[in-house]
Structure formats: structure tokens, C-alpha cells
Amino acid sequence: MKSFFKNIGPGTLIAAAFIGPGTVTIxxxxxxxxxxxxLWAMxxxxxxxxxxxxxxxxxGLITGLGLAENVKNEINSPVVKNIAILLILSAILIGNAAYEAGNISGGILGLETIITDPIIYFAGLEINIFSICIGLLAFILLYLGNYKTIERSLVTLVILMSISFLFTAIITKPDIVAVLKGMFVPRLPDExxxxVIGLVGTTVVPYNLFLHASLVKEKWKGVSDLKKARKDLYISIILGGLVSIAIIVCAAAIQDSSISNASDLAKGLEPLFGSFSKYFLSIGLFxxxxxxxxxxxxxxxYVVSGCFSWTGGMKSKKFRSVWIIVLVMGVLFSSIGFKPIDIIKFAQVANGVLLPVIAGFLLWIVNRSSVLGIYKNTTSQNIMGILIVVATLILGAKSLLKVFFNI
Structure with missing residues (x-):
């Protein structure tokens, strides 16, 4: 068991990252x-x-560099390099600001289940006190740079909630044939x-691509550990995906379609926890x-630091200024009167739209012999990668048309 936990790597963190409040809500x-x-979309x-x-x-494992650093180093033209950096920065900052608002809103949903009426009025605006409290807590943990112990504790709570959904999915006794049909026969009902974009956006999170490339080289040393890194990734992502599928299965058992708050979401847990479900869900969402x-x-x-080759680590002023901006934007978006579920849905859709940009850069860089040598993409990996980029492009374009032109 000790050896098992010792070999847990970034894959587990990536899976824990996408099983957040956005995943539960969407x-x-x-x-x-x-x-x-x-289910097929999941x-x-x-x-x-x-x-x-x-x-x-x-x-990350073979080059020892993150995604942003590799992209920047491989582009020779100053103009093209600046455009690429601008696209990456825009995608990550906009996407993460939206995602941050969704994260904070998820924490708000959890707290509102236990404590009601957190709204105050200031200068004609409705301000949610919980979003400011969560933002301050995140700020303190980030500023001190000593968040790992608390993060592990919180991830443990999320895992407990995930296990609960798995058990609940079994208890609801779903029609297995209908579940398998939903998983492998694509259908697109009206509206x-x-x-679909939200489900893709909550699972394939663009910033996780940057985070994984940066974290993997700290866990393992070079190509000799590539097999371990892949095993860690496959197990973690598949288990995380099963949890997401279980949440959909649980929710399908809910007869009431008016889902607007954490108490309503908790109905998915009622078969297992009864009246205590809302409190358990509130802890998990928070x-x-x-x-x-x-x-x-x-x-x-980390992305901005890589793009501009900053040094000094987490406690440098430049590094701190970036996460402060993202955090403040998240607090603002989540505190000025928007419904938490609407914010979370927007965050996932934004991620789904931005994903093709980041996936395109990743697919390009892993095909560079100057970067990965014999470990560059194989033909089958390229086919899969291209299909994913094309699919996300189509879904992203469709979502934009739907939002702006109702097509």
C-alpha cells in the first residue's frame, strides 16, 4: 500500500481537478x-x-519543459511567436478566470446548503459574501505557498463524495442496456x-494540459519512467471518468427537472444518504x-511564467500577480449576482470553446522531431489527436452559433 501511494503521480491530481463543482453540476x-x-459525450x-x-x-517528461516553453522555443519567427504566446495567454487567462468563477461558485453552492441568505447590497449591487470568503481563503493559501496539506485533505473529501456517487448509481438500479446504449450510441436531442460542450469542457480542461506537462517532470526522471507515467494517467483518468458517468446515472433517477441549487443537486444522493445527502454534498462541493x-x-x-521565462518561483512578485488577477476575476464574476449554476455552465462551455486552440498547439509540438525525437507522435496518435481537435472545433463552433444566433 505504501508503494502504491508513493507511485501516485500527476494523473491523480489531474483527475481530481476535473472532478470539481463544475463536473458535479454539469x-x-x-x-x-x-x-x-x-453518456456518449462523457x-x-x-x-x-x-x-x-x-x-x-x-x-514534459522527455523535454523537461512545460507546454508553453516548448511552443515558444520551437517558433523561430518573432511575429508568429508573439501571436502564439498571445493566443495561449488569452485562452488560459480567459478560460481560467471563467473556471475560477465556477470553482468559487461551486464552493458557494456547498455553503448555501447549510447557511442561507449570504447576500449583501453595496452600491446597487448584490454581493455574495461567500465568494469573498472563499477568495480570501484561496488567497491566503496561495500567498503562503503552503497549500499542499490542505489540498490533500480537500481532495480526500472530493474522493469520498465520488465514492458516494458510485454507490448511489448502483443503488438506483439503472437499466444497464439503456446505460450502455447511452454510452456508445451518440444522440443529440434538441437543445x-x-x-455536450459543457461535458467536454468539464473533463478535458485546457489548463490541465499545461499543468500535467509541468508536474510530470517533477515526479519522474526522464524517458525511463514514461511507462509509469502512462499507467498513472490511464488508471486515474478512467476512474475519474467512471465517477462522472456515475453522477449522470444518479441524476437520471431524479424526477424533478427544476435543478437550481445544491439542495436540488443533493437529490442524486438521497438513495444513499437520505435527508443527510444535502450536507454531505455541501462538504464535497465546498x-x-x-x-x-x-x-x-x-x-x-505557471503558463505565464513559462511564456515569459520568469524566474523566482512561486513567491516572486510577477508569479503572484498572475494568480491574484485570475483569483480576483473569479471572485468578481461569482459575487455580483449571477446564479452559481449559470456561472459553472458558462465556465465549462468556455473551456470547451478554448480547448481546440490549446489542443492544436499540443498536437503540433508533439510532432516535432527536434523536440521529442523518436518519441514524437505515431500515426495512430496523430489520427486520434486530429479527430479530437476537429470534433472540439465543430462543437465549439456549434456552441457559439447557438449562443449568438440561436442556430
Whole structure:
């Protein structure tokens, strides 16, 4: 057992990162509104996550550099390099700010289950006190740089919630044939496009590609550990995906379609925990929210640091300024009157739209012989990668048309 925990690597952290408040919310809404119909989108997301995260892990392990550093180093033209850096920075900062708002809103959902009426009025605005409290807690942990112990504790709570959903999915006694049909027979009911984008966005998180490439080289040493890194990734992502599928299955058992708060989401846990389900879910949502509220700004800071070759580590002023900006934007978006579930849905859709940009850069860099040599992508890996990028492009374009032109 000691050896098992010793070999747990970044894959587990990546899986824990995408099983956050956004995953719980989006998967619950997907199950409530569409039953098992969109399970195929989650299966697609799991496969896409494994393919892309393997590329990121291989890149970081073999080169010893993150994704942003490799992209910057491989572009010779100053103009093209600046455009690429601008695209990466825009995608990560915008995506992480939206994701951060979703993380904080998830924590708010958890707290609002136990404590009601957290709104104060200031200068004509409705301000949610919980978002400010969560933001301050995240700020303190990030500023001190001593968040690992607390993060492990919170991830433990998220894991407990995930196990609960797995058991609950079994207890609801779903129709196995219907579940398998939903997983492997793609269908798109009316008004389901944005939900599909949300499911992809909550699983294949763009900033996780940067985070994985940066973390993997700290856990293992070079190509000799590539097999261990892949094993860690495959097990972690598949288990995380099964939890997401279980949440959809649980939610499909909910007869009431009016899901608007944590108490409603807790109905997915009632078969296992009864009246205590809302309290258990509140702890899990708060845990997921605050954990991700720490991770998202950090990932953005690492990306910006890599793009501009900053030195000085986590406690440098430049590094801190980046995560402070992302954190403040997240607090603002989550505190000025928007409904938490609407923010979380927007965050996942934003991630789904930004994903093709980051995946495109990743696919390009892992095909460079000057970067990976004999460990560059194989033909089968490229086919999978191209299919994923094309699929995310189509889904992203469709979601934009739906939002702006109602097409």
C-alpha cells in the first residue's frame, strides 16, 4: 500500500481537478435533463482526455519543459511567436478566470446548503459574501505557498463524495442496456449542444494540459519512467471518468427537472444518504470548489511564467500577480449576482470553446522531431489527436452559433 501511494503521480491530481463543482453540476444537469442520452459525450471526453494528457505528460517528461516553453522555443519567427504566446495567454487567462468563477461558485453552492441568505447590497449591487470568503481563503493559501496539506485533505473529501456517487448509481438500479446504449450510441436531442460542450469542457480542461506537462517532470526522471507515467494517467483518468458517468446515472433517477441549487443537486444522493445527502454534498462541493480555486490560478501563473521565462518561483512578485488577477476575476464574476449554476455552465462551455486552440498547439509540438525525437507522435496518435481537435472545433463552433444566433 505504501508503494502504491508513493507511485501516485500527476494523473491523480489531474483527475481530481476535473472532478470539481463544475463536473458535479454539469453531469447532474445532463442526467436530469437528458437521462442517459449524453453518456456518449462523457465517454468521448474520457478518451480525449487520455489522448491529450498522454501527449502532455510525454512532452514534459522527455523535454523537461512545460507546454508553453516548448511552443515558444520551437517558433523561430518573432511575429508568429508573439501571436502564439498571445493566443495561449488569452485562452488560459480567459478560460481560467471563467473556471475560477465556477470553482468559487461551486464552493458557494456547498455553503448555501447549510447557511442561507449570504447576500449583501453595496452600491446597487448584490454581493455574495461567500465568494469573498472563499477568495480570501484561496488567497491566503496561495500567498503562503503552503497549500499542499490542505489540498490533500480537500481532495480526500472530493474522493469520498465520488465514492458516494458510485454507490448511489448502483443503488438506483439503472437499466444497464439503456446505460450502455447511452454510452456508445451518440444522440443529440434538441437543445443539447451546449450541454455536450459543457461535458467536454468539464473533463478535458485546457489548463490541465499545461499543468500535467509541468508536474510530470517533477515526479519522474526522464524517458525511463514514461511507462509509469502512462499507467498513472490511464488508471486515474478512467476512474475519474467512471465517477462522472456515475453522477449522470444518479441524476437520471431524479424526477424533478427544476435543478437550481445544491439542495436540488443533493437529490442524486438521497438513495444513499437520505435527508443527510444535502450536507454531505455541501462538504464535497465546498471541497471541490476550494481545491480547484487554488489550482486554476496556479496553473495560469505557471503558463505565464513559462511564456515569459520568469524566474523566482512561486513567491516572486510577477508569479503572484498572475494568480491574484485570475483569483480576483473569479471572485468578481461569482459575487455580483449571477446564479452559481449559470456561472459553472458558462465556465465549462468556455473551456470547451478554448480547448481546440490549446489542443492544436499540443498536437503540433508533439510532432516535432527536434523536440521529442523518436518519441514524437505515431500515426495512430496523430489520427486520434486530429479527430479530437476537429470534433472540439465543430462543437465549439456549434456552441457559439447557438449562443449568438440561436442556430
Amino acid at each position: 453531469c447532474t444537469l445532463a442526467g436530469v435533463q437528458f437521462g442517459f442520452t449524453l 465517454v468521448l471526453s474520457i478518451v480525449a482526455t487520455i489522448v491529450l494528457q498522454e501527449m502532455a505528460a510525454r512532452l 443539447s449542444w451546449l450541454m 471541497a471541490a470548489g476550494i481545491t480547484s480555486a487554488i489550482t486554476a490560478p496556479l496553473a495560469a501563473a
